[in-house]
Every structure is written in C-alpha cells, then in structure tokens.
Amino acid sequence: MSFDFTLDTTSGAARAARFDTPHGVVETPAFMAVGTLATVKALDPRDLRAMHAQMILANAYHLHLRPGDELVRELGGLHEFMQWDGPILTDSGGFQVFSLEGLRTIDEDGVDFRSHLDGSKRRFTPESVMRIERNLGADVIMQFDHVIPGQSNETDAREASERSIRWLIRCEAEFRRLGNVERGTGNRSSELLAATSDGQLASVPSFPFPVPAQALFPIVQGGIHANLRREAGRAITSSGDWLGYGIGGLSVGESKPDMYAMLDVVHEELPQDRPRYLMGVGFPEDLVESVRRGVDLFDCVAPTRMGRNGTAFTSDGRVNVRRAELRADPGPLDETCECTTCTRFSRAYLRHLFVADEILGLRLLSLHNVHFLVALMRRARAAILDGSFDAWSRDWLARYHSRPTPVP
Amino acid sequence: MSFDFTLDTTSGAARAARFDTPHGVVETPAFMAVGTLATVKALDPRDLRAMHAQMILANAYHLHLRPGDELVRELGGLHEFMQWDGPILTDSGGFQVFSLEGLRTIDEDGVDFRSHLDGSKRRFTPESVMRIERNLGADVIMQFDHVIPGQSNETDAREASERSIRWLIRCEAEFRRLGNVERGTGNRSSELLAATSDGQLASVPSFPFPVPAQALFPIVQGGIHANLRREAGRAITSSGDWLGYGIGGLSVGESKPDMYAMLDVVHEELPQDRPRYLMGVGFPEDLVESVRRGVDLFDCVAPTRMGRNGTAFTSDGRVNVRRAELRADPGPLDETCECTTCTRFSRAYLRHLFVADEILGLRLLSLHNVHFLVALMRRARAAILDGSFDAWSRDWLARYHSRPTPVP
Numbered sequence: 001m002s003f004d005f006t007l008d009t010t011s012g013a014a015r016a017a018r019f020d021t022p023h024g025v026v027e028t029p030a031f032m033a034v035g036t037l038a039t040v041k042a043l044d045p046r047d048l049r050a051m052h053a054q055m056i057l058a059n060a061y062h063l064h065l066r067p068g069d070e071l072v073r074e075l076g077g078l079h080e081f082m083q084w085d086g087p088i089l090t091d092s093g094g095f096q097v098f099s100l101e102g103l104r105t106i107d108e109d110g111v112d113f114r115s116h117l118d119g120s121k122r123r124f125t126p127e128s129v130m131r132i133e134r135n136l137g138a139d140v141i142m143q144f145d146h147v148i149p150g151q152s153n154e155t156d157a158r159e160a161s162e163r164s165i166r167w168l169i170r171c172e173a174e175f176r177r178l179g180n181v182e183r184g185t186g187n188r189s190s191e192l193l194a195a196t197s198d199g200q201l202a203s204v205p206s207f208p209f210p211v212p213a214q215a216l217f218p219i220v221q222g223g224i225h226a227n228l229r230r231e232a233g234r235a236i237t238s239s240g241d242w243l244g245y246g247i248g249g250l251s252v253g254e255s256k257p258d259m260y261a262m263l264d265v266v267h268e269e270l271p272q273d274r275p276r277y278l279m280g281v282g283f284p285e286d287l288v289e290s291v292r293r294g295v296d297l298f299d300c301v302a303p304t305r306m307g308r309n310g311t312a313f314t315s316d317g318r319v320n321v322r323r324a325e326l327r328a329d330p331g332p333l334d335e336t337c338e339c340t341t342c343t344r345f346s347r348a349y350l351r352h353l354f355v356a357d358e359i360l361g362l363r364l365l366s367l368h369n370v371h372f373l374v375a376l377m378r379r380a381r382a383a384i385l386d387g388s389f390d391a392w393s394r395d396w397l398a399r400y401h402s403r404p405t406p407v408p
Numbered sequence: 409m410s411f412d413f414t415l416d417t418t419s420g421a422a423r424a425a426r427f428d429t430p431h432g433v434v435e436t437p438a439f440m441a442v443g444t445l446a447t448v449k450a451l452d453p454r455d456l457r458a459m460h461a462q463m464i465l466a467n468a469y470h471l472h473l474r475p476g477d478e479l480v481r482e483l484g485g486l487h488e489f490m491q492w493d494g495p496i497l498t499d500s501g502g503f504q505v506f507s508l509e510g511l512r513t514i515d516e517d518g519v520d521f522r523s524h525l526d527g528s529k530r531r532f533t534p535e536s537v538m539r540i541e542r543n544l545g546a547d548v549i550m551q552f553d554h555v556i557p558g559q560s561n562e563t564d565a566r567e568a569s570e571r572s573i574r575w576l577i578r579c580e581a582e583f584r585r586l587g588n589v590e591r592g593t594g595n596r597s598s599e600l601l602a603a604t605s606d607g608q609l610a611s612v613p614s615f616p617f618p619v620p621a622q623a624l625f626p627i628v629q630g631g632i633h634a635n636l637r638r639e640a641g642r643a644i645t646s647s648g649d650w651l652g653y654g655i656g657g658l659s660v661g662e663s664k665p666d667m668y669a670m671l672d673v674v675h676e677e678l679p680q681d682r683p684r685y686l687m688g689v690g691f692p693e694d695l696v697e698s699v700r701r702g703v704d705l706f707d708c709v710a711p712t713r714m715g716r717n718g719t720a721f722t723s724d725g726r727v728n729v730r731r732a733e734l735r736a737d738p739g740p741l742d743e744t745c746e747c748t749t750c751t752r753f754s755r756a757y758l759r760h761l762f763v764a765d766e767i768l769g770l771r772l773l774s775l776h777n778v779h780f781l782v783a784l785m786r787r788a789r790a791a792i793l794d795g796s797f798d799a800w801s802r803d804w805l806a807r808y809h810s811r812p813t814p815v816p
Contacts, residue, residue, distance in 0.1 A: 037760075038757075038760070039761060039766045041767060042767040043768070044771065044772075046748075067735070067756070067759075067763070067764075071735070071736060071756070074736060075736065075738055076738075081756075082757065083752045083753060308767075327479070328479055328482060328483065330483055330484075340454075344453075344491045346483060348479070348483055348489075349446075349489055349490065349491075351475075352446070352475040355475070356445045356474055356475075358445060358447045358449065359449060359450040359716075359770060360449075360450065360451070360452065362767060363452065363767070363771070364452075
C-alpha cells in the first residue's frame with residue numbers, strides 16, 4: 001500500500017499524524033513549499049532538504065503550458081525533472097484557469113481559456129487535467145474543480161460546488177482508466193464512466209519510467225456558506241473512500257472569521273483518518289489557527305513571494321529588511337530561528353543585499369520564510385504530541401500579533 | 409608570517425605554488441570568483457566552499473558607495489559581513505573610477521568623480537583608498553592605480569603607468585601608517601611620506617575586531633607597450649619587496665596576441681617567488697594561455713555574468729541554454745563536469761528555468777561557470793605537478809576551440 005495516514009494523537013481538533021506516500025512519509029501538520037514551475041522560487045532542492053521540508057507542490061496549469069507535461073513525462077516525471085525525491089503534490093490548475101477572468105468560458109464539460117503566456121486557445125476538462133497530472137507524476141494530484149471568488153453568493157457557490165463534485169466523478173473515472181488502480185480511490189460510481197466527456201477514449205500514454213501510484217484528492221468547495229460546505233463534504237465522502245481531502249476556495253478574499261467557521265464545519269464532515277489539505281493557506285497565524293481546526297497540510301506562495309519582496313516572517317511579526325533602521329543591525333532576522341540565513345547573516349547584510357538588488361538576498365529571505373513555516377508546523381506537531389498544543393498555540397498567536405513592527 | 413608563497417614546481421613559465429594568507433592557503437594557479445558587493449552574484453558562500461573555491465574578490469569602489477566601508481568595518485569586516493572565512497582580495501576601484509568617463513577629473517593627487525548610484529561628489533586618492541581597503545579588511549588589497557583604455561598610445565600609457573607607480577609609493581606609506589607593519593612590504597621609500605597628500609594625517613580608525621595582516625599588491629601597467637611594461641616591472645620591483653604583483657590594464661580591448669606578448673614581458677621582470685595576479689581575466693582559454701605564461705591568480709565577472717545570461721562554459725565551448733535544441737535534452741551541460749548543476753540537472757531543465765525566468769536558473773549556471781574555472785585551474789595545477797602541463801594545455805585548448813557550438 002503506497003498511501004497511508006496514521007494518527008499519532010490529537011489535541012482537540014488538532015492532529016499529529018504520518019502521511020505515507022510513494023516518495024516517503026510526511027509528518028503532519030506540515031507546510032508544503034510551492035514550486036509552481038517545478039522549482040520553489042529562488043531555492044535549490046538541497047535547501048529544502050536541508051531545512052527538512054517534506055513535501056512540495058507544483059502546478060498542472062503552469063507546467064502544461066511550460067515546458068509541457070508531456071515533456072516532463074518524457075524526461076522521467078516531475079521528481080526526476082526537478083531533482084526532488086520527496087513527495088510532490090500537483091494542483092490541478094482549477095484556481096489558475098478560473099482566475100483568467102475574461103479569457104475563459106465555462107460549460108458543464110470543461111473550460112475554454114487562453115494561455116496567459118501567448119494567448120493560445122486551450123481547453124481543460126476533468127479528463128484532460130487527469131492526463132496532465134498523470135504525465136507530471138506527482139504523488140498526490142488534485143481534482144479539477146470549479147473555483148469561484150471568495151465572496152460569491154450562495155447560488156453561484158452552489159453551482160460551482162455541485163459542478164466540482166460532478167467533475168470529481170469524471171476525474172476519478174479517467175484517473176482509474178489511466179492505470180491508477182491501486183487503492184487510489186474506492187470510488188463506487190467510477191465504472192459508470194468509460195469514456196472521456198467528448199465521447200472518445202484518449203490513448204493511455206506509455207511512460208519511460210515506472211510510474212508510482214498516485215492519490216487523487218477531491219476538493220471541498222462551498223464558499224463561505226456553511227450549508228454548502230456541509231453538503232459538499234457529505235457528497236464527496238459518500239462518493240468514495242478518498243485518500244485525502246482538499247479544502248478549496250478559502251483565503252481568497254473572505255474574512256478570517258468566515259474562513260475559520262468553514263474549517264469548523266468541514267472538520268465535522270471529513271473522516272478523521274484521512275489528511276486534510278487547506279489549499280493556498282498561508283500566513284503563519286493562519287497555519288496555527290487552522291491546525292487548531294483540524295487541518296494537516298498547507299501550501300502558499302507567500303513565503304517565497306514575500307521573501308523576494310524583502311519581507312521576512314519572524315516570531316514577532318513581519319519585518320521589511322529594506323528598513324533604514326536595520327542598516328547597522330548585527331543581529332539575525334529572528335533570534336529563535338535556526339535556518340541557515342539566521343544562523344549566518346546579519347540584518348545589516350540582508351538589508352545591503354536588498355538595497356543593492358543582489359540575487360542572494362532573494363534566496364536568503366525565501367529560505368528563511370519557508371523554513372519559518374516548515375519549522376512552525378514541526379513545532380506545532382511537537383506540541384500536539386506532548387499535549388501542550390492548546391497553550392502553545394495561544395501563546396504563539398499572542399506573541400505574533402503583539403508586535404507587528406518589531407523594534408530592530 | 410601571515411603571507412608566504414612557495415613554489416611547488418614549474419613547467420616552462422607555468423608554476424604550481426601555494427600562497428599562504430591569514431585566512432588560509434591558496435593553491436595556485438587559481439581562479440578567484442568576483443563578489444563585487446560582498447556577494448558572488450547568485451551564489452551562497454557555501455556553494456563556493458563546496459566547489460573548493462579558495463579565494464574570492466570584492467571591490468573597494470562599490471563597497472565604499474554601498475553599504476559603506478565604515479559600516480563593513482563596524483560589522484566586523486568583510487569576512488564576517490559576507491560570511492566567507494577564506495582569503496579575500498579587494499580591488500582598489502581604480503578600474504571603476506576611471507571607467508566613469510565624463511564623470512571624473514584626474515589630477516596628480518587623485519580623482520574627483522560622481523557616484524554612479526546617486527551622482528554625489530566623491531574623491532579618491534591613494535591614501536583614501538588605502539583607508540577604505542583597510543576598513544574592508546581583505547587579506548590582499550590592491551593599490552589605487554591609473555587605468556587607461558586598452559588601445560591607448562604610448563604617451564598616455566606612460567603617463568598613467570608612471571603616475572600609478574607614484575601612487576603606489578603613497579599607497580604604501582598610508583598602508584604602513586594604518587598599522588600594516590608586518591612584512592606587508594619592504595618598501596624603502598615609505599618613510600619619506602608621513603602625511604596624506606592633502607598634508608593632513610587622517611585619524612587611524614580603531615577596529616571592533618582583530619585586524620589580520622594585509623598584503624598590498626602593486627599593479628604593473630603599461631598598456632600594450634612592451635617597453636612600458638618592462639619599465640613598470642623594474643620600477644615596481646626596485647621600489648620594494650612586495651608580497652605579490654597585479655598585472656593590470658589587460659583584457660580591456662586589446663588583441664589576444666598583444667595581451668599574451670605583455671604577459672611574456674612581465675614574466676621576465678617579476679620575481680619568481682611572488683604570486684602574479686592577472687586582473688579581470690577571464691575566459692577559460694585566457695586562463696590556460698596565461699598559466700602557460702607564468703600567471704598564478706585570476707578573477708573575472710564573466711562566469712557569473714554569463715551564467716545570469718544563460719551562457720555556460722563547457723569543455724567543447726560555450727552553450728546558450730535557451731537554445732531550442734536543448735528542449736528535451738536529458739544530458740548534463742558538460743559530461744566531464746562534477747559540479748552540483750551538472751551532476752543533478754538536465755539541459756532540458758536548465759533551459760526550462762531560463763525560458764520561465766526562474767531564479768534557480770541564474771544560480772545553477774553561475775555555479776557551473778565558476779566551478780568550471782575553479783576546476784580548470786585545479787586541473788592545470790595537477791598537470792604542472794605531474795609534468796604533463798604542456799601537452800595537457802595544448803590538448804585542452806584544441807578541444808575547446810574545435811567546437812564553439814556543440815551539437816546538443
């Protein structure tokens with residue numbers, strides 16, 4: 001069995017667990033760094049390994065456009081291509097496609113859109129996205145879903161959520177047809193679908209390498225409407241014995257209380273013995289709040305994007321390293337941080353790198369920020385395991401919020 | 409004794425030697441990576457250590473402007489600031505100041521110029537540059553010299569060369585006054601000068617850290633005029649027992665035969681038992697040709713600048729990794745290269761990174777190119793030591809020149 005999820009212990013809704021994948025185990029809660037285009041921006045895979053990052057992300061939409069998922073397959077799959085031998089998860093590209101406002105048209109079968117790179121016409125269906133994600137060869141692949149803005153009304157949210165569930169069934173059928181027969185799902189309705197949506201069977205590609213088993217994760221949608229989230233959770237869990245669950249459509253413009261309320265609802269609907277992945281979240285405080293509500297896995301571009309912009313997470317809030325006050329500051333970004341940026345370089349040096357537009361600055365801050373979230377989840381896990389999570393998380397949040405602009 | 413230079417063996421004019429500095433030994437011939445602003449662009453000091461780079465460069469002009477040499481001193485000196493514990497050499501900034509065509513005026517005392525960053529008025533004299541280089545705290549510091557274009561006529565070249573020698577004497581007096589008393593030089597005329605050129609003694613700064621001994625290197629100028637190079641070599645060697653010699657004003661627009669002819673002249677004039685550093689050179693073929701003519705140390709921005717532009721050195725000539733032919737190429741940049749780029753990543757992946765404007769591409773190609781030159785000099789040294797240098801260097805040059813555009 002390639003995939004397994006074992007709960008170590010819980011603390012309220014918070015969970016410490018181990019998620020086994022074909023490329024190794026992920027101790028949860030865990031933050032996954034985002035490598036959209038088969039590289040975590042500004043970092044080397046060895047940097048990620050050195051900071052004990054466990055699982056990383058890539059993106060089906062972006063890699064389909066560039067360099068092409070078939071090329072990645074030809075070159076041995078994503079693990080070989082980007083030289084990361086740990087677990088990988090690919091997002092389906094639903095979020096990207098539906099973000100192309102004005103460049104895409106949606107129908108029940110799929111989405112026509114134009115590439116953001118060259119304007120070329122493209123079409124994604126649940127089936128074509130499964131083939132793309134199969135070509136990329138990540139351990140966990142996300143279903144193609146209908147993503148809507150965070151503040152959508154109930155009618156729009158219901159339409160998108162129910163379509164996403166119909167698309168899930170089609171994803172799963174194609175997923176099985178492509179050869180993912182090992183307990184990838186236990187979907188009971190998949191045999192109903194024998195062909196792709198356009199009535200033709202796409203050829204199953206041959207691979208120049210042994211393709212490990214993949215796990216297909218459904219995505220729970222429903223906007224900020226508790227009843228929709230509940231309905232989606234029930235429909236998805238009753239449609240199959242999924243190996244894990246994505247929670248989508250959050251951290252996209254809604255309020256924090258709304259997001260946390262949705263997590264509480266979803267927590268009640270999803271099985272305890274499967275990992276929950278909160279997509280696109282986030283900031284340190286969001287991670288801690290969400291672990292308190294039963295989430296196991298996270299991803300977000302924030303640590304690398306903010307790192308490239310010169311903003312660092314610290315235990316006392318965010319710091320912009322370009323600030324003049326840091327000019328002669330000999331201390332590390334964060335005294336409690338054990339990353340290779342903080343254990344070597346001064347704030348003054350980091351400021352100098354950013355003021356002088358030096359590439360090393362982008363790397364060192366991205367490295368620190370990703371390490372910060374990876375280590376934060378490691379710390380949360382330790383607290384769950386030793387029974388101190390509730391107190392630890394309250395203390396951590398209080399300190400983080402107390403000094404948004406630390407004295408240098 | 410902090411500095412020493414021990415010849416291991418020679419092969420014709422080529423030399424294998426060990427250059428001892430306060431921060432460790434440099435086995436020569438050696439290529440020094442350039443860290444103009446206290447960072448070798450796109451690389452981490454650990455990358456340099458991992459590839460066994462021995463000594464690196466920084467630049468007094470650039471660091472004086474940003475972040476300021478006094479700040480670097482306050483923060484513990486260049487080694488501490490940039491977290492490189494190996495030997496460092498600082499160039500004086502002569503090349504940069506004299507490159508500011510239209511923004512500088514030269515007189516016998518020094519150069520008035522405007523900062524390329526903000527247009528602010530500045531003045532460099534031999535004395536002020538020594539204070540800057542003392543603040544930075546590199547192991548080897550270069551004299552402030554008058555640099556001219558590569559094709560300058562004999563009159564201009566003579567004026568600049570003779571002025572550089574007068575400035576050397578002033579550099580050395582200030583260098584001693586600042587406390588570099590340990591066999592930094594054996595200059596016989598330095599006691600003649602007790603004050604800075606403006607008649608005032610600058611205060612000797614105190615340092616917040618133990619300042620290791622520094623070695624001041626003179627720079628042999630003379631353009632492409634053999635008689636001027638010979639005169640400069642003789643004047644400089646007769647002015648003191650210098651710990652090493654820079655060879656400047658080459659690879660600045662003159663022809664390759666002219667450059668090689670100047671190296672032959674300088675080789676005859678400089679003492680055998682001191683290192684020779686050919687400034688700003690260069691390309692792989694230039695390094696091999698120059699080792700054949702008795703040069704020990706090199707520096708150049710080419711490997712990192714070309715790396716950022718997507719061009720890689722290989723044993724078969726240069727390769728632009730953006731080329732369409734590399735799209736699906738699973739092989740390494742250079743099959744014979746042992747760098748961490750070539751031992752991990754395919755040409756196809758590197759092409760993808762550059763096409764997608766990913767920062768990791770800049771890093772991986774810069775890393776490969778610097779490694780290429782560092783390893784090339786290590787290979788040259790091994791060949792000198794085992795007596796095969798003449799044959800090896802001829803074979804290497806023949807292969808490198810035979811296929812400037814290798815079949816992918």
